[in-house]
Amino acid sequence: MRADVEALDIRDVTANWVNALVLQAQIDDRIKALADLAHTPLFFGRLDYLHAPGADLAEGGEGEQFYIGRRHVHDTEGDPMVIDWRAPVSQPFYRASKADPQDVALRRRFGYTGGELTAYEDEHLSDPAEAATVSRLLQQEIERPRVGPMRDIVATIQPEQDRLVRSGLAGSVCVQGGPGTGKTAVGLHRVAYLLYAHRERLARTGTLVVGPNRSFLQYIEQVLPALGELEVRQATVDDLVARDGLEVRGADAAATAVVKGDARMAEVLRRAVRSHVSEPAEPLVVVRGSRRWRVPAYELQEIVSELLARDMRYGAARDALPQRIAHTVLVRMEQAGEAPDDRVQDAVARNPAVKAAVKAVWPAVDPAKLVLRLLSDAGFLAAHADGLLTADEQRLLLWEKPPRSVRSAKWSPADLVLIDEAADLVERTPSLGHVVLDEAQDLSPMQYRAVGRRCTTGSATVLGDLAQGTTPWATRGWAEALAHLGKPDAQVEELTAGFRVPREVIAYASRLLPSISPGLAPVSSVRETPGSLVVAQAGDPERQTAEVLAACRASLEREGSIGLIAADARIPELAEALAAAGMEWLSPGQETTAQSRLTLVPASLAKGLEYDYVVLDEPAAVVAGEPDERTGLRRLYVCLTRAVSGLTAVHSLPLPAALDG
Numbered sequence: 001m002r003a004d005v006e007a008l009d010i011r012d013v014t015a016n017w018v019n020a021l022v023l024q025a026q027i028d029d030r031i032k033a034l035a036d037l038a039h040t041p042l043f044f045g046r047l048d049y050l051h052a053p054g055a056d057l058a059e060g061g062e063g064e065q066f067y068i069g070r071r072h073v074h075d076t077e078g079d080p081m082v083i084d085w086r087a088p089v090s091q092p093f094y095r096a097s098k099a100d101p102q103d104v105a106l107r108r109r110f111g112y113t114g115g116e117l118t119a120y121e122d123e124h125l126s127d128p129a130e131a132a133t134v135s136r137l138l139q140q141e142i143e144r145p146r147v148g149p150m151r152d153i154v155a156t157i158q159p160e161q162d163r164l165v166r167s168g169l170a171g172s173v174c175v176q177g178g179p180g181t182g183k184t185a186v187g188l189h190r191v192a193y194l195l196y197a198h199r200e201r202l203a204r205t206g207t208l209v210v211g212p213n214r215s216f217l218q219y220i221e222q223v224l225p226a227l228g229e230l231e232v233r234q235a236t237v238d239d240l241v242a243r244d245g246l247e248v249r250g251a252d253a254a255a256t257a258v259v260k261g262d263a264r265m266a267e268v269l270r271r272a273v274r275s276h277v278s279e280p281a282e283p284l285v286v287v288r289g290s291r292r293w294r295v296p297a298y299e300l301q302e303i304v305s306e307l308l309a310r311d312m313r314y315g316a317a318r319d320a321l322p323q324r325i326a327h328t329v330l331v332r333m334e335q336a337g338e339a340p341d342d343r344v345q346d347a348v349a350r351n352p353a354v355k356a357a358v359k360a361v362w363p364a365v366d367p368a369k370l371v372l373r374l375l376s377d378a379g380f381l382a383a384h385a386d387g388l389l390t391a392d393e394q395r396l397l398l399w400e401k402p403p404r405s406v407r408s409a410k411w412s413p414a415d416l417v418l419i420d421e422a423a424d425l426v427e428r429t430p431s432l433g434h435v436v437l438d439e440a441q442d443l444s445p446m447q448y449r450a451v452g453r454r455c456t457t458g459s460a461t462v463l464g465d466l467a468q469g470t471t472p473w474a475t476r477g478w479a480e481a482l483a484h485l486g487k488p489d490a491q492v493e494e495l496t497a498g499f500r501v502p503r504e505v506i507a508y509a510s511r512l513l514p515s516i517s518p519g520l521a522p523v524s525s526v527r528e529t530p531g532s533l534v535v536a537q538a539g540d541p542e543r544q545t546a547e548v549l550a551a552c553r554a555s556l557e558r559e560g561s562i563g564l565i566a567a568d569a570r571i572p573e574l575a576e577a578l579a580a581a582g583m584e585w586l587s588p589g590q591e592t593t594a595q596s597r598l599t600l601v602p603a604s605l606a607k608g609l610e611y612d613y614v615v616l617d618e619p620a621a622v623v624a625g626e627p628d629e630r631t632g633l634r635r636l637y638v639c640l641t642r643a644v645s646g647l648t649a650v651h652s653l654p655l656p657a658a659l660d661g
């Protein structure tokens with residue numbers, strides 16, 4: 001198939017060089033999408049249907065056999081050899097069961113070792129004599145050691161995950177799931193599925209995956225390309241609201257960031273933007289040729305109040321205003337017996353007097369300047385925050401030393417979200433077709449709004465775990481978050497089967513749940529792995545670092561990746577000790593290789609990542625690294641749930657009480 005595409009000769013079919021360039025770019029993309037991936041087999045399953053799909057289900061109908069893989073593959077005749085996993089005929093591979101065979105006689109799973117076919121396993125779903133079994137290949141795939149970045153799970157998507165992956169484009173979905181329940185995997189596969197099922201529409205409108213930070217995005221960036229999807233943008237919320245010429249150089253104190261992220265700020269901004277409109281006090285006089293046309297102030301007032309009453313963006317209304325005024329002038333001309341046409345209306349709209357009136361009544365608003373003024377001018381802020389924010393909250397917002405200009409201001413991440421909101425009040429933000437929002441629990445209401453306006457006409461997949469919320473504004477409940485996102489009707493689903501963390505480790509981490517998120521059910525792990533949890537007492541605090549290094553060395557004896565997770569403040573000391581001991585290490589987001597398998601992970605970056613073996617340095621320090629105890633315990637919960645095969649926690653300080661329970 002790749003050779004066919006490479007051999008395409010487009011010289012005769014392109015009318016000009018622009019067409020040729022566009023077509024060639026498409027061909028290049030197609031060649032890229034068809035690239036061979038070492039160790040990624042073309043198919044992983046087979047379905048034998050009792051009846052050809054779509055054919056009559058009557059006795060005697062012929063069966064049909066399909067191989068299922070990551071992509072569609074056809075032979076030289078163009079006949080399909082492998083069916084895309086996303087096609088409707090592939091669905092029973094994920095959903096059929098003994099109880100509901102879905103016309104499948106045989107489901108075969110293929111097992112590979114390093115790209116070589118080494119095993120297969122059959123289930124005769126329609127045979128009443130055969131008992132339902134648990135697939136060993138599936139279990140092995142789930143328990144496979146992890147090296148390098150995240151991989152796709154197309155061969156082993158579980159029925160409850162598949163339902164989320166294949167839910168329609170029209171509706172938004174929110175998935176609450178504990179650590180390792182496959183939320184990220186589900187989100188990414190859902191994008192791939194939607195691109196397959198609604199290719200044209202989404203190619204036009206675009207898709208976006210939002211993740212918490214750069215290292216997380218690097219960790220997941222290869223999943224979609226491996227499924228042949230190269231066009232999905234991946235970004236953090238900070239990337240989304242970034243603006244040319246505005247650098248983030250400041251940081252807010254937690255209390256300030258909480259106010260800046262509060263949804264009430266949206267109303268403050270709305271009032272502040274609209275406050276620029278002033279009531280026309282003077283009549284308008286338009287001179288054309290020898291005639292003067294006068295529009296009295298009260299008529300201008302009517303036009304302005306009508307525009308204000310309509311649900312229009314500030315900028316769109318400003319653009320409409322000159323035409324509205326010109327229309328009024330035209331009506332006067334007609335009354336005087338003239339017969340002006342559209343060109344006259346346009347000319348009047350461009351008349352300097354009209355322009356000047358518009359500028360005075362409905363001036364242009366620069367979003368960054370507006371936010372700068374709100375954060376520097378106590379009077380201006382008070383005028384618009386009145387009844388919304390308390391005096392204390394307003395004080396928290398104000399800069400101690402107001403900057404001179406937009407460019408010299410030390411904008412914080414939360415400020416850029418405010419500017420983004422203001423920009424949307426002035427001019428509508430274009431909407432994408434679908435947005436996946438991962439680790440959503442950490443977003444502030446204003447950040448939810450920023451993501452939401454990027455999918456106003458599209459849909460969203462929201463993924464998160466309330467127990468892993470570690471920001472001061474962390475999401476308390478999904479209903480509220482979805483309302484801020486503008487998708488209040490999204491279905492909330494729960495995933496409870498855990499595919500990452502071994503049973504003993506998740507049970508240990510779950511001791512924290514009653515303190516950090518009462519009411520959330522613990523994850524039930526599909527991984528047995530006895531002996532996966534070691535809690536080691538270093539004894540003397542002097543020995544802490546040495547013991548941690550010893551635990552890392554022991555883990556390096558085994559196969560797979562190793563994450564040494566520690567409180568951010570402990571990272572420099574550990575880095576130095578590793579260097580002194582001649583042990584190489586990577587930073588999160590850097591790809592692990594067979595030679596370099598140890599990553600030194602600050603607790604604040606651990607979210608969403610996973611390692612085969614995790615060595616956790618001093619749990620109490622992880623807790624102490626956060627502004628309050630609940631956030632600290634949540635951070636610890638995140639760190640305790642990164643291990644696939646084993647966790648060694650090394651401590652010399654007493655463990656948090658909840659863990660001792």
Ligand SMILES: Nc1ncnc2c1ncn2[C@@H]1O[C@H](COP(=O)(O)OP(=O)(O)OP(=O)(O)O)[C@@H](O)[C@H]1O
Binds near residue numbers: 177
């Ligand atoms: N059906 C599955 N088959 C095989 N592996 C799976 C399956 N579902 C999830 N996994 C694996 O389990 C691990 C955890 O998945 P994922 O990172 O998507 O979980 P998560 O819910 O996003 O976790 P967290 O809350 O920690 O971010 C990943 O390695 C993923 O590939």
